[in-house]
Amino acid sequence: MLLDLLSDARREPAECLIKVDGEEITDLYPFLSEVTVEASRAEATVATLRFESRRDEEGEWAVQDAGVFRTWARISIEAAFGQSSEEIMRGYVREVNTDHPRDGNATVTVECQDESIALDRQHRRRVWGGDAPTDDAAIVGEIVASHALSPHPDNADGQTELVLNQDGTDIAFLRERSRANGYELVFATGEVYFGPWRVDAEPQATILVQAGTDTNCISFSTASDGHQPDAVLVETAEAEGDGVSAQTIEPDLPLMGPESADSSGSGLEAFTWRMSREGGSDPVALAAAARRRANELSM
Structure with missing residues (x-):
């Protein structure tokens, strides 16, 4: 299209490329109905593949009997736009479930997890x-x-x-x-x-929803919960005696916009939560844990 010739913008529909043990599952794409990948800072990246399977004239199931999805097989998922692609996750097949209901609409669900699962054996x-x-x-x-x-x-x-x-x-x-x-x-x-948390990378192009021919995202949702503290209070034992010192830890992440979204301008008292002190914990580790918690709550 002309748009592609004059700019870096692409209007090709996105494709999903799935490889198991290095081989693309080309023969199984016709049966693939859904791919979901969930990634977060706190948990492992996981993926779910759902297939609708059927039997051929020889009684073989298209997906179940293909011998492709075995637990602990290596898997990678990429998003492709035209000639370029980007890896979304790589890891292992963790679980394979099949369902054969009375109506004959058999399904195969493949659960995957990133490479961290290999460190959990x-x-x-x-x-x-x-x-x-x-x-x-x-x-x-x-x-x-x-x-x-x-x-x-x-x-x-x-x-x-x-x-x-x-x-x-x-x-x-x-x-x-x-x-x-x-x-x-x-x-x-x-x-x-x-x-440390990485939130200061170069931003991507503006996400546009319901923007006519400029639309580059089908749907987008946001949520803002005001009941999140602006800081975390941590107590540590003093070096001498039985005293306890308190330290207020605030987020140290760079702002993602022109102003902070905290509640400091609400006219209410300071919004601070106290983190339970673990007996004998190292003060440096406690402060780091409090900083992580403050950053998590600020996101």
Whole structure:
């Protein structure tokens, strides 16, 4: 179209490219009815594929008997627009469910999870920094490398001079370290990001809904909940004596607009929630956890 020749805008309909063990499932696309991918900062990225299946004249089911979807098969999902594509998620087939109702409309539902699920297979007991104190960057690097993944180039160092006991799966331990630093832990495109929340990247083009020929999004929803605190109060034990010191932690994320959406201008008293103090917790870790919570509540 002329629009494509004069600008970078594209009007081709989006396509979904799905590969299992490196092979595109071309023969199964006619039976694919729905693809849903859910991604968040706090949880693993998961995907659900739904197929409508039927039997051929030889009694074989088109999807069930194709031998494509097996648990722990590698899977990747891409969004394609014309000649360009972008990976949405990669990981493994976690669960395969079939339904054969009386009316004959058989369905196959494939549940997938990102590569973090491979780090949740073995319970490990290990002392990190037993020979010499270590840091979070070294811990993350060693763990992700052992699972054929790469640390993201923008990873942060985390805490240093650490001597830690791991008594759980690798993913549980990494999430624990992420919380202790107030970081996010994201698995994407074969890399693992371990660092502060990233909300200051270059913004994409304006999302346009119901904008005639300029429309680039079919639907869009927003929600604003005012009952979210503007800060988190954390208490830590003082170095000497039985005293307790209180510290108010506010979000440190960059604003996404011209002004903050908090309730500071409401004319009401300060909106602060107190985070329960865990006995014996490291003050640095407590402050980091409070910062993470404050950032979560500000989003």
